[in-house]
Amino acid sequence: MNKPRILVVEDEADIRRFLRLALEREDMTVFEAGDALHARIDAASRQPDLIVLDLGLPDDDGKVVIRDVRGWSSAPIIVLSARESEAEKVAALESGADDYLVKPFGVPELVARVRAQLRRASLAGARGQASALVRFGDIEVNLATHEVRRGGEVVHLTPIEFRLLAALVRGQGKVLTHRQLLIDVWGPGHASRSHYVRVYMANLRQKLEQQPARPRHLVTELQVGYRLAGIVETS
Amino acid sequence: MIPHPAQVPPRAFQYRVLVYAVAACAFTTGIAALLLRVFDLSNVVMVFLLTVMLVALRWGRAAGALAAVVAVGSFDFFFVPPVWSFHVSDTQYLFTFLLMLVVALVTGQLAARLRAEAVGAAAGERRANALAAVATELSVAVRDEDIANVCATRIGALLDGKATLLLPGRDERMPTAGQGDTGIAQWVLEEGLPAGRGTDTLPANEATYLPLTTPLRTRGVLMLERATMQPLDTEQLGLLRAFQSLIALAIERVHFVEVAQETQLRVEGERLRNALLSAVSHDMRTPLTAIRGMAGMLGESDVAQAIVNQADRMQRQVANLLDAARLQSEGVRLDLQWHALDELVGSALAATALGSRQVVVDIPAEFPLVELDATLFERVLVNLFDNAAKYTPGDATLYIRADHTGSKLILRVEDDGPGFPPGIDINLLFAEFARGTRESAVPGVGLGLSLSRRIVEAHGGSISASRRMPHGARFEIILAAGEPPAIDLEDSA
Numbered sequence: 001m002n003k004p005r006i007l008v009v010e011d012e013a014d015i016r017r018f019l020r021l022a023l024e025r026e027d028m029t030v031f032e033a034g035d036a037l038h039a040r041i042d043a044a045s046r047q048p049d050l051i052v053l054d055l056g057l058p059d060d061d062g063k064v065v066i067r068d069v070r071g072w073s074s075a076p077i078i079v080l081s082a083r084e085s086e087a088e089k090v091a092a093l094e095s096g097a098d099d100y101l102v103k104p105f106g107v108p109e110l111v112a113r114v115r116a117q118l119r120r121a122s123l124a125g126a127r128g129q130a131s132a133l134v135r136f137g138d139i140e141v142n143l144a145t146h147e148v149r150r151g152g153e154v155v156h157l158t159p160i161e162f163r164l165l166a167a168l169v170r171g172q173g174k175v176l177t178h179r180q181l182l183i184d185v186w187g188p189g190h191a192s193r194s195h196y197v198r199v200y201m202a203n204l205r206q207k208l209e210q211q212p213a214r215p216r217h218l219v220t221e222l223q224v225g226y227r228l229a230g231i232v233e234t235s
Numbered sequence: 236m237i238p239h240p241a242q243v244p245p246r247a248f249q250y251r252v253l254v255y256a257v258a259a260c261a262f263t264t265g266i267a268a269l270l271l272r273v274f275d276l277s278n279v280v281m282v283f284l285l286t287v288m289l290v291a292l293r294w295g296r297a298a299g300a301l302a303a304v305v306a307v308g309s310f311d312f313f314f315v316p317p318v319w320s321f322h323v324s325d326t327q328y329l330f331t332f333l334l335m336l337v338v339a340l341v342t343g344q345l346a347a348r349l350r351a352e353a354v355g356a357a358a359g360e361r362r363a364n365a366l367a368a369v370a371t372e373l374s375v376a377v378r379d380e381d382i383a384n385v386c387a388t389r390i391g392a393l394l395d396g397k398a399t400l401l402l403p404g405r406d407e408r409m410p411t412a413g414q415g416d417t418g419i420a421q422w423v424l425e426e427g428l429p430a431g432r433g434t435d436t437l438p439a440n441e442a443t444y445l446p447l448t449t450p451l452r453t454r455g456v457l458m459l460e461r462a463t464m465q466p467l468d469t470e471q472l473g474l475l476r477a478f479q480s481l482i483a484l485a486i487e488r489v490h491f492v493e494v495a496q497e498t499q500l501r502v503e504g505e506r507l508r509n510a511l512l513s514a515v516s517h518d519m520r521t522p523l524t525a526i527r528g529m530a531g532m533l534g535e536s537d538v539a540q541a542i543v544n545q546a547d548r549m550q551r552q553v554a555n556l557l558d559a560a561r562l563q564s565e566g567v568r569l570d571l572q573w574h575a576l577d578e579l580v581g582s583a584l585a586a587t588a589l590g591s592r593q594v595v596v597d598i599p600a601e602f603p604l605v606e607l608d609a610t611l612f613e614r615v616l617v618n619l620f621d622n623a624a625k626y627t628p629g630d631a632t633l634y635i636r637a638d639h640t641g642s643k644l645i646l647r648v649e650d651d652g653p654g655f656p657p658g659i660d661i662n663l664l665f666a667e668f669a670r671g672t673r674e675s676a677v678p679g680v681g682l683g684l685s686l687s688r689r690i691v692e693a694h695g696g697s698i699s700a701s702r703r704m705p706h707g708a709r710f711e712i713i714l715a716a717g718e719p720p721a722i723d724l725e726d727s728a
Contacts, residue, residue, distance in 0.1 A: 018528035104524035107531030195573040202575045213577040213596035222582045
């Protein structure tokens with residue numbers, strides 16, 4: 001199996017170095033770029049399987065780089081950002097980024113996110129789309145039959161609850177913003193009513209999570225959106 | 236419409252002009268007697284007509300009319316035969332008298348009107364000039380002092396007195412150390428009605444207090460002190476009205492110039508502060524990220540883990556400091572949205588390292604949405620959970636409970652650890668940089684709780700601490716429930 005090729009775009013040399021060390025230890029090939037110009041060149045010439053991108057680049061807005069790369073590449077993009085800039089994270093995700101990490105972050109977090117995104121990309125690449133049967137924790141979701149089971153027992157979901165769950169399942173661990181979920185589940189007219197998502201997500205958690213206030217799968221990305229964690233590959 | 240002191244009656248009629256009219260007629264009679272030695276009687280009549288016209292021109296309608304009658308009378312009495320008698324021998328003269336009277340009256344009245352119009356025009360011109368001069372000076376005024384100066388130097392002189400501008404302070408109160416009667420000035424400012432001499436309110440006062448009113452509000456008071464008891468004449472009254480409007484508008488203009496400047500300054504300051512905070516935040520975060528990341532590369536050793544923990548701790552303090560700085564800036568704008576409380580609690584729990592401590596969350600499923608700034612409120616919860624992690628042993632239990640009573644939402648965060656040390660004032664916990672135990676080995680500068688209080692209070696809520704029985708600490712956050720937005724219910728499933 002080929003080593004995954006990772007492009008790290010970060011203007012701080014020390015952070016770049018530790019990202020390289022951490023990922024190389026995981027048996028990945030790492031390329032470094034220090035600004036948006038080299039990021040574009042390397043993203044095209046190196047054909048990376050995944051890009052780790054700092055949003056605060058000296059020469060250009062990271063979001064513009066994401067949009068450019070998204071024009072011709074479907075490689076997952078993980079954005080590095082600050083806690084307080086929710087709007088920036090949302091904009092990056094809606095520009096085409098797949099996930100984000102808040103600085104400062106630990107090595108295990110980084111590796112876990114990178115691996116999850118690589119797995120997601122390889123699955124999507126292999127099948128063209130996600131499988132109809134998805135499992136996470138003791139939950140089993142059948143996208144074809146709209147059947148949801150928890151520990152083998154059928155769980156009754158309302159149509160909107162199911163559509164919301166299905167959107168997260170299709171995202172396969174990608175962070176979906178409130179806006180993206182609202183448009184996907186309710187339609188374009190509801191794009192600004194993020195409290196809808198919160199109410200229905202609370203319902204879903206009541207039905208699917210053991211501790212709704214400490215969710216293990218239906219994870220809140222505060223002020224940004226939601227993602228489904230712990231998806232188990234199914235055949 | 237600007238309210239005014241009581242209307243001044245037209246200028247009082249001066250009876251002495253009638254005496255002047257009679258005297259003029261007597262003088263003319265004397266002249267006519269002299270002229271009659273040379274000229275014919277019919278020519279002498281003209282002298283009387285001339286006199287009537289001049290009297291009317293000089294002293295007005297009434298004097299002119301009286302002069303006409305007196306002139307005809309004396310012509311009859313002194314010159315028409317039989318002289319020294321009002322009898323008339325030749326009835327021809329009756330026609331002369333009648334004609335003379337009519338001509339005298341008509342020319343007299345015409346002359347009087349001409350005179351009145353000339354006087355009016357001159358007054359109008361004077362008024363226009365005075366207004367133009369004052370308006371010019373007011374238009375270049377850039378400070379309240381400039382306006383006060385125009386009032387003192389220009390306006391007083393035009394109204395035979397002393398005009399003083401009284402302006403309220405920012406609290407809309409007249410300064411007590413100011414000139415004039417502060418109480419009356421305050422009343423005038425609040426009511427927008429004139430007071431003092433010449434008005435219906437407190438007319439015994441020596442000065443008149445006039446409101447300076449713009450379409451928006453009353454902006455100040457013009458105090459007018461006059462040496463004479465004489466009311467203002469129509470011309471001065473008109474001027475005064477115009478001045479009131481002009482001054483009020485000038486004050487308003489100056490006010491808005493100041494407001495605009497202040498706003499610009501504030502916006503600029505805010506922008507600078509945000510830029511500075513972002514820069515500081517970035518400059519702190521970058522080395523922390525590198526330290527934390529590289530420590531993570533050192534493997535599973537205790538030292539590496541300690542570095543990671545300390546970096547995390549430092550990161551949290553930096554976040555607290557930055558949030559505190561942001562909250563300190565004037566007019567913090569909260570990003571209020573309707574949130575599910577359990578989601579915020581979950582998110583904060585995920586962000587806190589609680590180790591092996593048990594967590595019991597009891598938030599009813601039907602708990603209403605709360606309007607919050609999620610980023611800031613998560614900081615409050617993280618600080619509370621962090622405190623619990625800092626001050627309780629590893630086997631402690633954390634209880635998070637939410638209650639909904641009427642218009643209040645109550646969130647309690649409790650632990651069954653040792654609780655607050657005896658003898659400390661629990662309320663002081665929320666003061667800036669207070670800590671339960673002095674110089675303890677537990678890190679943190681007490682910034683967390685004071686920041687938490689500030690955040691909760693910015694949401695219109697309150698936070699308090701108490702001792703939990705039999706042991707442990709309890710924090711209680713109370714928020715207003717608000718009215719969550721309606722949700723279109725799904726069609727039945």
